[in-house]
Amino acid sequence: MKIGLFGYGTMGRMIDSLARDRGHEVVARVDGPSDKVPFDRMEVALDFSQPEAAPENIIRCLRNGVPVVSGTTGWLERFGEVTALCESLGGAFLYASNFSLGMNLFFELNATLARLMTAAPGYRASMTEIHHTRKLDAPSGTAISLAEGIIAQGGYHAWQSDQGGEGVIPIRSERIGDTPGTHRVAYDSPVDRIEIQHTAHTREGFALGALLAAEWLVGKNGVFGMRDVLNLPGDREPDR
Numbered sequence: 369m370k371i372g373l374f375g376y377g378t379m380g381r382m383i384d385s386l387a388r389d390r391g392h393e394v395v396a397r398v399d400g401p402s403d404k405v406p407f408d409r410m411e412v413a414l415d416f417s418q419p420e421a422a423p424e425n426i427i428r429c430l431r432n433g434v435p436v437v438s439g440t441t442g443w444l445e446r447f448g449e450v451t452a453l454c455e456s457l458g459g460a461f462l463y464a465s466n467f468s469l470g471m472n473l474f475f476e477l478n479a480t481l482a483r484l485m486t487a488a489p490g491y492r493a494s495m496t497e498i499h500h501t502r503k504l505d506a507p508s509g510t511a512i513s514l515a516e517g518i519i520a521q522g523g524y525h526a527w528q529s530d531q532g533g534e535g536v537i538p539i540r541s542e543r544i545g546d547t548p549g550t551h552r553v554a555y556d557s558p559v560d561r562i563e564i565q566h567t568a569h570t571r572e573g574f575a576l577g578a579l580l581a582a583e584w585l586v587g588k589n590g591v592f593g594m595r596d597v598l599n600l601p602g603d604r605e606p607d608r
């Protein structure tokens with residue numbers, strides 16, 4: 369495939385290297401606002417940029433008929449606008465807050481545990497996410513997806529940074545060194561704690577998942593998530 373990369377930071381560079389290992393050609397590396405983007409040369413684009421840049425990058429890809437995968441977090445107040453545009457243009461867009469296979473399995477585990485916990489009202493949910501100190505957004509996109517996965521099972525109606533409350537899941541964000549991404553979901557009662565945790569050891573799982581998603585997306589029309597790529601059962605909305 370001929371690939372365009374939007375965002376050439378830590379993730380963009382890792383995807384570039386892995387894409388070439390998998391026999392793809394990277395035809396554009398866009399690392400800031402640019403008028404000279406060779407959309408006509410791209411079969412698919414991947415956006416791993418910044419919260420304020422991602423919507424415009426995605427919109428430009430869609431307007432130029434380029435299928436686009438985005439993993440950028442922190443811009444989802446514009447998600448509805450982007451998906452409506454994709455549908456009106458008959459384009460292809462795939463978003464995931466986390467492309468790693470392990471985290472997508474963890475999303476399922478999280479939903480199952482949340483469903484069980486609706487029968488145990490003595491427990492209170494809380495979450496912690498830990499990332500590297502360069503991260504611009506908090507809480508992480510993945511933490512928000514996990515919180516929404518719990519809310520979808522009933523028992524909670526909202527999440528909030530740091531502070532909880534009745535029906536509100538508190539999310540604590542820590543920024544430590546070069547941590548690739550750790551997410552913990554805990555349920556505390558006065559007498560015990562149940563907790564589940566996903567720890568990314570490297571960023572390679574994110575890069576590989578994003579490339580698998582890009583390979584999958586070419587030739588399709590619509591709005592998709594990682595559960596479509598992985599063919600997971602169920603009909604939840606794309607994870608975001």
Ligand SMILES: NC(=O)C1=CN([C@@H]2O[C@H](COP(=O)(O)OP(=O)(O)OC[C@H]3O[C@@H](n4cnc5c(N)ncnc54)[C@H](O)[C@@H]3O)[C@@H](O)[C@H]2O)C=CC1
Pocket residue numbers: 374375376377378379380398399400401402416417418419421425438439440441442464465466467468502574
């Ligand atoms: N969904 C997933 O699995 C993952 C998502 N991410 C997300 O991906 C994003 C990028 O992460 P990193 O590579 O670690 O960040 P980074 O800060 O290393 O790279 C972002 C790059 O975007 C560039 N940029 C700024 N404005 C731009 C524009 N208008 N067009 C194109 N590029 C522009 C910056 O110059 C920078 O090099 C973040 O939002 C992060 O949360 C990161 C890892 C996994």
Ligand SMILES: O=C(O)C1=N[C@H](C(=O)O)C[C@H](O)C1
Pocket residue numbers: 441465466499500503507508509510511548549550
């Ligand atoms: O910024 C990162 O690094 C990551 N961002 C994503 C998020 O916000 O959830 C995914 C992963 O945790 C790494």
